[in-house]
Amino acid sequence: MPSLKDLKNRIGSVKSTRKITKAMQMVAAAKLRRAQDAAEQARPYTERFNAVMSKLAASVGDAANAPRLLAGTGEDKVHLLVVMTAERGLCGGFNANIAKLAKTHAAELLAKGKTVKILTVGKKGRDAIKRDLGQYFVGHVDLSEVKRLGYADAQGIATEVLKRFDGGEFDVAKIFFSRFENVVSQVPTIQQVIPFDVSEAGEVDTDSFYDYEPDEQAILADLLPRGVATAIFAALLENGASEQGARMSAMDNATRNAGEMIDKLTIEYNRSRQAVITNELIEIISGAEAL
Amino acid sequence: MAETVQFDLVSPERLLASVAAHEVSIPGAEGDLTAMADHAPLITTLRPGILRVSGPSGEKEYVVTGGFAEISGKSVSVLAEQAVAREDMTRETYKAMVDAATDKLAHAQEKFVNEPGPVDELAKLLADMVAVGDHIGLSAN
Numbered sequence: 001m002p003s004l005k006d007l008k009n010r011i012g013s014v015k016s017t018r019k020i021t022k023a024m025q026m027v028a029a030a031k032l033r034r035a036q037d038a039a040e041q042a043r044p045y046t047e048r049f050n051a052v053m054s055k056l057a058a059s060v061g062d063a064a065n066a067p068r069l070l071a072g073t074g075e076d077k078v079h080l081l082v083v084m085t086a087e088r089g090l091c092g093g094f095n096a097n098i099a100k101l102a103k104t105h106a107a108e109l110l111a112k113g114k115t116v117k118i119l120t121v122g123k124k125g126r127d128a129i130k131r132d133l134g135q136y137f138v139g140h141v142d143l144s145e146v147k148r149l150g151y152a153d154a155q156g157i158a159t160e161v162l163k164r165f166d167g168g169e170f171d172v173a174k175i176f177f178s179r180f181e182n183v184v185s186q187v188p189t190i191q192q193v194i195p196f197d198v199s200e201a202g203e204v205d206t207d208s209f210y211d212y213e214p215d216e217q218a219i220l221a222d223l224l225p226r227g228v229a230t231a232i233f234a235a236l237l238e239n240g241a242s243e244q245g246a247r248m249s250a251m252d253n254a255t256r257n258a259g260e261m262i263d264k265l266t267i268e269y270n271r272s273r274q275a276v277i278t279n280e281l282i283e284i285i286s287g288a289e290a291l
Numbered sequence: 292m293a294e295t296v297q298f299d300l301v302s303p304e305r306l307l308a309s310v311a312a313h314e315v316s317i318p319g320a321e322g323d324l325t326a327m328a329d330h331a332p333l334i335t336t337l338r339p340g341i342l343r344v345s346g347p348s349g350e351k352e353y354v355v356t357g358g359f360a361e362i363s364g365k366s367v368s369v370l371a372e373q374a375v376a377r378e379d380m381t382r383e384t385y386k387a388m389v390d391a392a393t394d395k396l397a398h399a400q401e402k403f404v405n406e407p408g409p410v411d412e413l414a415k416l417l418a419d420m421v422a423v424g425d426h427i428g429l430s431a432n
Contacts, residue, residue: 045302045306048299048361048368052334151303211331213319213321213336214335218336223359233303
């Protein structure tokens, strides 16, 4: 039976925990709005980009000399998995879900006899898959210093990926991130970025015939690396919104749990206090009777 | 000047402009071009330069550093890597752009010692940037 003082201390500490989780929830809500805005603003670029890409891909795609970023290396042996997670924890299952998806996917690839290489973005995901897949790590991108995600950050990651592709280190690259559906649901997603997946770019409008300046090949060579950066940027933004959404609901739960705990502890505290008072009364009465 | 085209300028981070325009001057990779209504469909890459839009709501200029433009009879979409409205262009922003280009050139010069291709391209990029600076009255130094 804890003493009254212990109980009081516990209630105090749970109360301050609740204050912290409440504050974190509110911060996450504010950040979520910003992250969602950023994702919203980036959408027109991605949409148009993909539209142009699919047009180009349709007109060049079948050519034997199509760029490797579009046609692939012709092999399917080495897969690079770019696992993008958050830099910070305390956001519910967000990091764990992406890590789990990456682990399952890597296990499938390994079972098929493929080679897996992993590039991690974000500290938390790295920690989560280190134990199982640590030997496949080829690199890590640290975004913990980044306050506001910019296109330049995505370009940095894309350059890293493309450098490895040009060096012949892998055949297929996929990015792992969490798609933001709404505040309570974030869906871990796999997206293939190299070779460029034409089917994902949407419907091709074949009615208009475009002139290209310089020619298709040159434009495509210019655009494909940019496509990788664009896909990564979009994924980073989705991830940012998902992280804040996940953190918001996790902290909401934590706040509610802390509240319940405080109620329970308060009842226990009142009961023990009552017990102490009753005890004292009995002592006084029995003392008086003894006289 | 009756007909207009729908002009959209987007950067990866946001939509910068979406207006009706009579004509749009684009710094294409192979030379400047002006798109008006019923232009033949064209996709071109951009070099650093000034993008000029004139329409019913007045004329506006943007500094773009690269990207590409998609032109069809009814619309002009410019997808710029980086785009800044001319009046928002400060010495600092411009200097950052030029510095980035200079850095890239220096890297390329180290990396591709015997291949002139990439180095020349980046040198041209830098020259274009400097030309833009001269045009809008900001110099790199």
